[in-house]
Amino acid sequence: MPSKNIPLQHRLPTTYRIQAVKKETEFVTTMTFPVSLGAKPGQFVMAWLPGVEEIPMSVALDDGKKLQITFFAVGDTTRKLAQLKKGDLVGLRGPFGTQYEWKPKQRLALVAGGYGAAPMFFAASAAAENGCSLEVFVGARSKEHLLYIQAFRKLPKTALHIATDDGSEGFKGFNVGLLDKILTDRKHSKSKPFVDQIFACGPERMLVAVSNLSFAKKIPSQLSLERYMKCGYGLCGNCVVDPLGIRLCVDGPVVRNETCRKISEFGKCHRDGLGKKHAF
Amino acid sequence: MMNLSQTLLGVTFQNPTVLASGIWGITAASWRRVAACGAGAVTTKSLWLKEHRGHANPVIISTEHWTLNAVGVPDAGIEKAREEIGDYNKNKPVPLIGNIIADTADNYGLIASEIVKLKPDVLEVNISCPNVEDEFGRPFACSGPDAAAVTKTVKAVSGKIPVFIKLSPNVENIGRIALACAEAGADGFTVINTVGPGMAIDLRSRMPILTNKVGGLSGPAIKPIAVKCIADVYRATGGSKPIIGTGGVMTGEDAIEMLLAGASLIGIGTGIAYRGEMIFKLVCDEMKAWGKSEGVKDMKELVGGMHRTLPNG
Numbered sequence: 001m002p003s004k005n006i007p008l009q010h011r012l013p014t015t016y017r018i019q020a021v022k023k024e025t026e027f028v029t030t031m032t033f034p035v036s037l038g039a040k041p042g043q044f045v046m047a048w049l050p051g052v053e054e055i056p057m058s059v060a061l062d063d064g065k066k067l068q069i070t071f072f073a074v075g076d077t078t079r080k081l082a083q084l085k086k087g088d089l090v091g092l093r094g095p096f097g098t099q100y101e102w103k104p105k106q107r108l109a110l111v112a113g114g115y116g117a118a119p120m121f122f123a124a125s126a127a128a129e130n131g132c133s134l135e136v137f138v139g140a141r142s143k144e145h146l147l148y149i150q151a152f153r154k155l156p157k158t159a160l161h162i163a164t165d166d167g168s169e170g171f172k173g174f175n176v177g178l179l180d181k182i183l184t185d186r187k188h189s190k191s192k193p194f195v196d197q198i199f200a201c202g203p204e205r206m207l208v209a210v211s212n213l214s215f216a217k218k219i220p221s222q223l224s225l226e227r228y229m230k231c232g233y234g235l236c237g238n239c240v241v242d243p244l245g246i247r248l249c250v251d252g253p254v255v256r257n258e259t260c261r262k263i264s265e266f267g268k269c270h271r272d273g274l275g276k277k278h279a280f
Numbered sequence: 281m282m283n284l285s286q287t288l289l290g291v292t293f294q295n296p297t298v299l300a301s302g303i304w305g306i307t308a309a310s311w312r313r314v315a316a317c318g319a320g321a322v323t324t325k326s327l328w329l330k331e332h333r334g335h336a337n338p339v340i341i342s343t344e345h346w347t348l349n350a351v352g353v354p355d356a357g358i359e360k361a362r363e364e365i366g367d368y369n370k371n372k373p374v375p376l377i378g379n380i381i382a383d384t385a386d387n388y389g390l391i392a393s394e395i396v397k398l399k400p401d402v403l404e405v406n407i408s409c410p411n412v413e414d415e416f417g418r419p420f421a422c423s424g425p426d427a428a429a430v431t432k433t434v435k436a437v438s439g440k441i442p443v444f445i446k447l448s449p450n451v452e453n454i455g456r457i458a459l460a461c462a463e464a465g466a467d468g469f470t471v472i473n474t475v476g477p478g479m480a481i482d483l484r485s486r487m488p489i490l491t492n493k494v495g496g497l498s499g500p501a502i503k504p505i506a507v508k509c510i511a512d513v514y515r516a517t518g519g520s521k522p523i524i525g526t527g528g529v530m531t532g533e534d535a536i537e538m539l540l541a542g543a544s545l546i547g548i549g550t551g552i553a554y555r556g557e558m559i560f561k562l563v564c565d566e567m568k569a570w571g572k573s574e575g576v577k578d579m580k581e582l583v584g585g586m587h588r589t590l591p592n593g
Contacts, residue, residue, distance in 0.1 A: 011342040011553075015484040046338070050485040054337035089485050093341075231340035235553050236351060237304035237325070245313030247304065250557075274331060275306040276356040 010037055011233055013048045013091035018084055019066065024147055028115055029082045030070040031090070036062050039095035041123035042201075042224055042254040045069070046232050048091030049084075053077040056229045058201070058253075059095060060118035061125075067092070070118030070147070096232040098254040100199050100222050104130040109195040109219075111137045111175055111210050113202020117147035119224065120201050124155055133157040135182070135195060139175030139202070143168035176209040183217055193219055200224065204280055207260070208267035214257050221257040225266070228273055238273065241265055282571025283578040284320075284564060288522045288544055289442040289467055291375050291401045295320035296535065296567075296579060297560045300526050300549030301379035301404060301446070301470075302326065302351065308367035315373040318561030321545070322374060324365070326381035326406045329391040331357040335411070336491040341480060342499065347550045348478050350411035350495030353381055358394050365398040375401035379446070380434075381409065383416050385426075389433035396438055403441050404524075405434055408448035408473035410496045421448035421473070424460035435465035444524060446470040449502075449509045450477075455516030468522040470547065472509045475502045475527075498550040503528030507541045511586065514542025519584045530554055532566020539582040 020032040037045060039062035047069060048054035055077050061068040073082040084090065100123045102108060108127055112120035117138050124134055134157060140146045142164050152160050162170030163178045171178045179198070186194045198221035200210040207223045214221035227239035227248045239248040241263045248255070260266055269277045284295040299305055299314045299322040311322040334354030341348050355361075361378075368376055378400030382388040392403060407430050408421035420426040427445065434443050445461045447454055449472040458469055474496025480489045488494070506527025513523055525543025528550070529535055535546040551559045567579065576582060 012480065013338060013341065013482065013489060015482050017484075048338055048489075050482060050487040052336075053491070091338075091482060091485070091489070230337055230351065231349075231553075233340075233342070233553050234557070235303055235340055235347070235349075235550065237306045237310055240304070240307050240310040240313075242307060243309045245307065245309035245311070247310075271306075273334065274354045274356040274360075275325075276331075276360060 010093050010095065013046065013054070013093040015048075015050065015089040015091045018086050018088050018090060021084065021086055024070060025145055027073050028070060028147060029073065030060060030068055030118070031084070033067045033090070033092065035067055035092070036064045037067055037092065037095050038062065039067065040099035041126050042099040042119060043095040043097050044232070044253060045092050045094030045096070047081070048093070049077060049081055050089065050091060052080055054091065056232065058119035058224070059122060061122050062095070070115060072115045094232060096249055097252055100254050102127050102130065102132060102197060105132060106196040107133050107135070107194070109135045109137065109179060109198045111179060111198060111200040111202065111206070113139045113175060113206040114145070115147060116201035116224070120199065121148040121151055123199055124152060124158065128155045128158060135159050135161065137161045137163065137175040137179050139163040139206070140165075142166045174206065174209065176206055176213060180213055183213070193217070195219060197221060204267050211257050211260050211266070215261065222254050223257060223260050224253045225255055225260070226253065227270055230273070238271065238275065282568050282576050284567060286544065286580055291442065293320045293375060293545065295564045296539075296545045297563055298377065298524055298545050298547050299323055300547035301406065303549035303552060308364045311368055311376065312371070312373060314557070314560070317557045317559075318564055319548070320374055321377055321401070323377040323404060323547070324361070324379050325355060326353045326379050326409070327358070327361045327391060327395060328353070328355045328381055329358055329387060329394065331355070338489055338491060341489055342553060345499065346497055346501040347499040347553065348480055348490060348495040348497055349474065350477070350490045350492035352492060353409055353412055358391070361395065362398060365400065369399065377402040377404050377444070379404040379406050381406040385429045385433045388430045389437055392434040393437040396441055400441065402444055403434065403438055404444045404446055404470055405430060406446050406473070408446050410448065410450060410474055410477045411492055411494065414492075419448055421446070421457060422451050424457050427457050428460040428464035431461045431464035431466045442467040444468040444470050446473055447509070447513065448473050449475050449505050454509050455512040458513040459516045462517050462521055466521065468524070469513050470524040470526055471513050471543070472506050472527045474498045475505055498527065500528050500530055500554070503534055507537055510538055510541040510543050514584055514587060519587065529563065530559075532563050532570055535563050535567055536570055536582060539579065540585040542584045542587065544583050
């Protein structure tokens with residue numbers, strides 16, 4: 001009697017041979033696997049490097065034939081993963097969690113910070129196929145850390161806005177600041193709001209800014225929250241958030257803003273693998 | 281409507297479903313959430329006196345029939361327990377079972393004396409985790425004298441709080457172990473911890489999937505082992521000690537089977553992955569529906585029912 005929400009078939013990892021490896025930037029790698037797990041934008045998979053560790057990864061693409069992950073080589077496991085070559089084995093299980101949801105032909109603002117650009121591109125390309133028009137706000141520390149820029153440019157009905165902290169490309173400042181500016185500038189130009197929904201993926205401080213903006217402008221938003229995950233399907237409880245007690249592997253990672261605003265630890269702290277709280 | 285409430289050892293349970301230890305319950309908020317999903321009581325993850333690191337991922341994997349886990353009993357230690365149990369006590373929808381673990385009998389006494397101060401409704405003593413064997417050797421639950429020694433140490437500091445010993449199915453005679461604990465003062469038993477351990481191998485990499493290589497087996501496949509162990513413990517103790525029957529419960533009928541074997545309370549853990557978080561309410565609803573169709577007015581009359589039906593008990 002499998003739960004409707006949590007499919008059973010992919011809870012055991014299977015190893016696949018890497019089909020392609022692409023260096024996006026100095027620290028960011030995209031890997032392609034010759035398999036579809038039926039992942040939807042916003043969902044995650046567990047990627048396992050046998051003998052090392054298994055870690056959660058946002059899905060950067062699953063087109064029914066191949067699956068891609070894009071990751072920042074920041075820890076021991078991601079650094080080892082980044083050294084792998086075509087033909088090497090990586091285990092995958094999933095997909096897990098919630099996805100971004102939209103209606104055909106909606107106008108969406110997509111806010112991507114850092115490597116959050118990868119899952120956001122997956123959402124953008126799927127929404128574009130549904131006839132949605134997109135305002136994409138990609139932010140990074142500087143020009144060389146911008147991701148998926150060319151891919152976003154190729155999407156139909158898509159306006160791309162770039163923000164860098166140092167101003168080396170586009171708007172100097174945060175992408176949410178740029179979104180705020182545009183929302184304010186165009187506020188009175190149309191009877192309808194500028195966008196129907198905002199999607200965001202990136203550092204939690206950026207998500208808090210999106211949450212506040214979304215609340216203030218009364219535009220619904222869906223935000224992707226990251227917490228320490230082990231099982232990925234609701235058993236270990238490591239990704240619970242206060243005070244709701246919900247598990248972000250099941251009720252997240254994509255969480256609607258009205259729920260985000262009830263999470264008291266949102267933007268403030270998270271728990272490690274022992275369940276101990278740490279401030280952001 | 282079949283009555284599902286009961287008072288055991290002075291603790292009132294609105295229904296027999298209990299969140300099993302090790303699943304979900306790492307914070308006060310998560311215990312409240314599980315209570316809101318219909319659980320009659322919640323159990324903490326195993327609490328250590330000091331910080332204890334678990335194993336590296338992968339730590340939990342499942343198929344339709346079974347789940348293997350070697351999480352490795354991670355915990356942040358007594359400070360976190362104080363914070364979370366203290367928080368839970370301020371607004372406590374259902375009884376809390378504090379599950380404790382340690383590496384020596386003396387340390388079981390130390391963690392027990394600390395947790396007792398936080399006033400859980402029941403103390404559950406985990407002497408049966410199969411996936412920390414590399415670290416600590418064979419679980420205490422594998423030897424009557426070892427299990428009894430831990431029981432005695434915990435009972436010496438537990439005061440009025442009932443002490444349940446969580447037993448391992450991975451022994452020759454679980455009834456004998458239970459009896460040794462009962463003689464040392466155990467008030468009840470949780471039957472069973474995970475089975476095995478077991479192993480799963482990835483074909484292409486030829487590597488065991490769990491980082492710990494082996495892990496405890498749970499899920500639908502282990503229910504018949506749990507039912508047999510519950511029956512053994514009930515018989516060995518003459519039905520004198522309440523049992524939390526745990527292992528592979530998915531439905532109300534699974535729960536009733538455990539009652540008939542001798543359980544009074546029903547632990548649910550892995551089942552959450554199979555039926556979702558509302559499994560607690562679903563199991564209760566299914567138990568009531570079964571009671572109605574069978575004309576059973578009170579769940580309590582089912583407890584140990586098989587033993588009374590058998591000609592030789």
